[in-house]
Amino acid sequence: MLNRLDLLLGDDVLAECLGSNRVLDFRQWLTGGYLVAIHLPDDLGREAKDILADFLLSKIELAMLGRPESQQRPCFVIADEPHQYPSAAERWKRMVVESRKWRVGLLWLFHDWRQLPRDLADIIKSAGVNYHLYPSSKHTYKSLLEEVEPITLEEAMAPPRYHAINVIRSGGAVVPPFVPDARAPHDADQTRDRHGLNLC
Structure with a gap:
């Protein structure tokens, strides 16, 4: 104590x-x-x-x-x-x-x-x-292969930049895993007004 x-x-x-x-x-x-x-x-x-x-x-x-x-x-x-x-x-x-x-x-x-x-x-x-899987290790994807089927390990290991694999449970059912078409983050230098304020 x-x-x-x-x-x-x-x-x-x-x-x-x-x-x-x-x-x-x-x-x-x-x-x-x-x-x-x-x-x-x-x-x-x-x-x-x-x-x-x-x-x-x-x-x-x-x-x-x-x-x-x-x-x-x-x-x-x-x-x-x-x-x-x-x-x-x-x-x-x-x-x-x-x-x-x-x-x-x-x-x-x-x-x-x-x-x-x-x-x-x-x-x-x-x-x-629910899972939102951004680029991670091979071990992480292998641990969750059942959850992300039919996405394969090879596909999971090479996602487009800024994209994530999403596994959503809604209304008592699992929505099939999907990868939405994600937009790239704003460039901070292009989102400042003339006073230098960040507009994002």
Whole structure:
């Protein structure tokens, strides 16, 4: 117990965050139509970042489970590079199975299927999620060949630039995998007005 307290309170950033009197009302945010962005910079250190991310996700999970049915407005939780906070893996395993009935969608953004713990990856696959597969590793595509059929491994490994393979579940059925005709991103230099403001 003392070792854990020393880990939490011995880090200046963690001590300040966890000792703050400010209230993070995630239930209000999940229900009220807010856009909440939480940035955990790398200079926090790997351990502090992991602990804070898991703490924040615990608040989100409790808020999700605590919303009465009348307040279950659809909302999304987007996690960028979730492998950077491995302590949250057990929480993700629960949430990916339960979140849908609480009207909470989970989106993970990462580069390679191997970045997730194997059991978490298996649970995600069994939960019947949607996939948007941008260029990735051969291992990732091989792991998802059943999901992207009839697209072959060779086709998956050579998508047109800016394109993604999409596997969507809608209305209780799976839409056949498709690759939409994607537009190239705007060139930032061509989307500035005469005052230098970015118009994108």
